[in-house]
Amino acid sequence: MDQIIEIAIDGRHLSRDRGFLKVSQDHAEVGRTPLDQIAGVIVHAHGTTWSTSLLTELADRGVPVVLCAANHAPRSVLMPLEGHHAQGARMRSQWQAKTSLVKQAWKQVVIAKVLMQAAALDAVGEPDAPLKMMARKVTSGDATNIEAQAAVTVP
Structure with a gap:
């Protein structure tokens, strides 16, 4: 465990x-x-x-x-x-990743964070619909800053 x-x-x-x-x-x-x-x-x-x-x-x-x-x-x-070569290769791949890939990965992280906030609200009986709708609006790189908007939406 x-x-x-x-x-x-x-x-x-x-x-x-x-x-x-x-x-x-x-x-x-x-x-x-x-x-x-x-x-x-x-x-x-x-x-x-x-x-x-x-x-x-x-x-x-x-x-x-x-x-x-x-x-x-x-x-x-x-x-x-x-000391394994795989870790160095993994780190090199991360720092050499194209901006478009990094932005798409960040989009997925933000969506997951917002949906987890929604799940937490649902678990305590609060409405989660506003956050679920916000998660659908996340763009590549979170250019509209949905992550911050979702943080202030939580009661």
């Missing part, structure tokens, strides 16, 4: 301990998760510290670590760099 670990409380320390990601606060353990069950780590608490051995162990397992800014928006992603 893959887990996404979210660190949201200030002052936590993350380390590796016998095959586990250990979370500590003021030198006392407050939680642990087997490293083999971690699919990703998201850190948006201030003052979080970690050990290098933990980060290298996560990299060995292909686990990304997302670092967020004070506004909780992702600011950086630590991705493992594997």
Whole structure:
């Protein structure tokens, strides 16, 4: 069972301990998760510290670590760099992609984001029709900024 670990409380320390990601606060353990069950780590608490051995162990397992800014928006992603030629080829393909492909990919991302917002509203019994209609209007590269419009449409 893959887990996404979210660190949201200030002052936590993350380390590796016998095959586990250990979370500590003021030198006392407050939680642990087997490293083999971690699919990703998201850190948006201030003052979080970690050990290098933990980060290298996560990299060995292909686990990304997302670092967020004070506004909780992702600011950086630590991705493992594997020695396999496929990863370099994949990265090269991404940075050499034609603008039209990038814009079409962004369109699909925005549509997915807006439809997920609609699903969240539906789950709590709120009307989702405005967002579903907005998702249909997304253009290549989201030139009309439907993503932002959908964000302010949510009650």
